[in-house]
Amino acid sequence: RVRPRRLEPDTLAYLQEVNASFLENLKDGDVETSRMLLWNVLEEIAPRVASAASDRHACEFIEVLVDHMSAQQLRFFLHKMEGYFSHLWTNRYSSHVLQRLLSKVGAIVGKEVKGEADDDDDPDRAADVPPMSSLIVTMCSEVQAEWLTLINDVSASHVMRAVFCALAGRAPVLEKRGKKGKHKALQFQSAQTTAERSLVLGSSDGRLVELMSDAHAGPVLSMAVRVAPSAVQSKVIFKLLxxxxxxxxxxxxxxxxxxxxxxxxxxxxxxxxxxxxxxxxxxxxxxxxxxxxxxxxxxxxxxxxxxxxxxxxxxxxxxxxxxxxxxxxxxx
CATH class of the missing domain: 1.25.40 (Serine Threonine Protein Phosphatase 5, Tetratricopeptide repeat)
Incomplete structure (x- = not known):
């Protein structure tokens, strides 16, 4: 499992400073300045995106920025995480960042499925970034060999449920953070996936029985049944029973x-x-x-x-x- 380097204090201080400026610009209604500031931040922390998302203090600033990113910025951000997804799924802080991001990708993939262009706010900066649908597939492929480990993990199991919802076009429910935590709904065009099939149909019966009663894995398997394509749903149910x-x-x-x-x-x-x-x-x-x-x-x-x-x-x-x-x- 590849882990990112520990976030430098200077980068944390930078994120704290730009976060305050960003929120101030939002209050003033300066959309263009906020958009440009986001791009500047993304380019500045690009080599350290995984480190920032995994940091106890920086992750809160990252979540604020994710909430206001454009489609291209979200793709740019997720693209820079590649190679670290196994760690990011299991880290208690970055797993929240990923869930928040997954709650926003629905409309983006929906446009991709329909062949529509996204917001196109800065095509030069996002020129070499793949479509969001490809990025999600890449993320799943990167952790595919670890399904049975991740499904038991207190953090990764929540990310896996969000991914299943995203792949199936359902609305995942974000975990609440504090009294003012809000749920984010996902709007996603239905996509064919082998994630549920590889997780359930490819596992031994004894292992699946153990997972069914696990506090982390059990809810993931229940979610897999709820969102599985009709072509494989009955196979999943009958395998588990x-x-x-x-x-x-x-x-x-x-x-x-x-x-x-x-x-x-x-x-x-x-x-x-x-x-x-x-x-x-x-x-x-x-x-x-x-x-x-x-x-x-x-x-x-x-x-x-x-x-x-x-x-x-x-x-x-x-x-x-x-x-x-x-x-x-x-x-x-």
Missing amino acids: KWNDPERSSQRFYDFAADSVASHFLEAVCHSCDEDVWAAIFERCLEGRLLEFSEHPISNFVVQNFIQRTPTSDLAETVLDELQGALWSLLS
Whole structure:
């Protein structure tokens, strides 16, 4: 894992100074000066972008600048991070910077998909910078061999969830920082990706079972199910449930439903799968056992979600027929 050099005190002092000037220009409404100042800062810290993003104090200044960067500036900024992504994903400070950046790339990639030009504020400075879509692919390729390590990491797992959302065209939720932290939504054209496939379908069954209950990895796998392209979603679900073995898959569903982390995967399944998959899972794993699941303090939430997402009237009647005789037990 390649780590950037420690940020020099002079660079930190420079960022602190220009950050104050930048915010002052924003208050004055001087858009052009702010744009030029951003470019000057980017060119000044270009060799030290990864160092600045990883620094405890500098990262806050970097996040402010990211919030106001143009499309070309964001591409320039991300391009300068190449070679350090493994470190940047796992560093507690730079991971926040990456999440903030990923929350802004949607509109940029959307224009690229449509063949539209971006803001084109300084084509000379960004002349050799690849499109944002290519930069995201490069970032993923750089860390691809470390998926199973990163998914367990307290910082990288959040970046991975943001990347999955970006690749699938969903809106990731940024972590809040302090009382005034705000969520940023991502608008992204849907893109085909093998990220979920390589992460889930290429992993051993035993390893996946361990990951499902992990506080960091479990939510990533749940997110992978929610945003996976329809062509691979059922494969991901059936792989995680060991569907080729009826007895083991039923037991695995039972175990997952009672787990405080893995149960969220089952909730993600019922909210994102198609009617056929929902019916298959219900008939094998839930039908005839709804009361048993409903009486458990964790699995009852799984039952609630499955009932809420019942896809057909016939299946709804099946659920009601089973539960109506247990009404008083459920209310007691």
